[in-house]
Amino acid sequence: MKLNLLVAFVFSSLLAGAQLKPVAEKKLVVVSSYNQYLAAIKTDPRNELVEIKKAIPNITLDIRYATKNNFMQQVMYKQARAFARKPVVESLKKIQSELNKKGYGLKIFDGYRPYAITVEFYKKASDKNFVANPAKGSKHNRGCAVDLTLINLKTGKEIPMPTPYDSFSAAAAAKYENVSPALKKNRDFLIATMAKHGLHVLxxxxxxxxxxxxxxxxLMDIPFEKL
Structure with missing residues (x-):
C-alpha cells in the first residue's frame, strides 16, 4: 500500500512539473527583405502588393497617416500611397464597379501598413483595443486590410457614417445600435457590399x-518607397 502511494506521489509530481514547464512561443516572422518579397511574388503572383490607385484610377485616396490629421497627430508615412495584396485589389475593383452603378465610390484611408508603423501605433495609442498588438502583427501588415468609406460619386463628399474615421468611441463599432436610421443604413450598406466580395468588417x-x-x-515591413 505504501509503495503504491509512493508511486502515485512521484507520478503526480512529475505530471505537475510537466504542466508547469513553459511552452515555447512561436517566433513572429516579419519579411523586411525586398528580395525576399520579390521571390515570394515569383513563387505566387498573389503575393504582390499592388498600388490601389494605379489599379483603380477613379478611386479616391485620403491617406491620413501621410499627414498630421490622424490619432497619432504626426506624419507616419513618407508617401501618400495605398497598397494591398493582388486578390484584395481585385475585390476592391469589383466593389468600386458595383458602387459606381449606384452613384457611390470608395475613399481609401489606409491599406498595407509596414510593421514598424504598427509598433509605433501601439506605443502611443491610448486605447489598445483600436490598434493591433505587434506581438501578433496586423492584417494591415499582411496587405490584407483596408480602411475606407463611401463617397457620393458626383460631389466627392463622404456619405455620413456613425463616426469619423479612426474614432475611438463606442459608436465606431460595426453593430452599434444607438445611431439614426439613416446612419445605420449607410454603414450597413457599406458592410454588406464589402462582405459580398470577401472583405469583412472589424x-x-x-x-x-x-x-x-x-x-x-x-507580415511585411517594407516601406512604400521600395514598392
Missing amino acids: ENEWWHYDFVNWQRYD
Whole structure:
C-alpha cells in the first residue's frame, strides 16, 4: 500500500512539473527583405502588393497617416500611397464597379501598413483595443486590410457614417445600435457590399475590412518607397 502511494506521489509530481514547464512561443516572422518579397511574388503572383490607385484610377485616396490629421497627430508615412495584396485589389475593383452603378465610390484611408508603423501605433495609442498588438502583427501588415468609406460619386463628399474615421468611441463599432436610421443604413450598406466580395468588417471599426484569406500572407515591413 505504501509503495503504491509512493508511486502515485512521484507520478503526480512529475505530471505537475510537466504542466508547469513553459511552452515555447512561436517566433513572429516579419519579411523586411525586398528580395525576399520579390521571390515570394515569383513563387505566387498573389503575393504582390499592388498600388490601389494605379489599379483603380477613379478611386479616391485620403491617406491620413501621410499627414498630421490622424490619432497619432504626426506624419507616419513618407508617401501618400495605398497598397494591398493582388486578390484584395481585385475585390476592391469589383466593389468600386458595383458602387459606381449606384452613384457611390470608395475613399481609401489606409491599406498595407509596414510593421514598424504598427509598433509605433501601439506605443502611443491610448486605447489598445483600436490598434493591433505587434506581438501578433496586423492584417494591415499582411496587405490584407483596408480602411475606407463611401463617397457620393458626383460631389466627392463622404456619405455620413456613425463616426469619423479612426474614432475611438463606442459608436465606431460595426453593430452599434444607438445611431439614426439613416446612419445605420449607410454603414450597413457599406458592410454588406464589402462582405459580398470577401472583405469583412472589424467588430469595433466600421471602416476596417479584412480580406477573407489573410492567413496565407506574411507580415511585411517594407516601406512604400521600395514598392
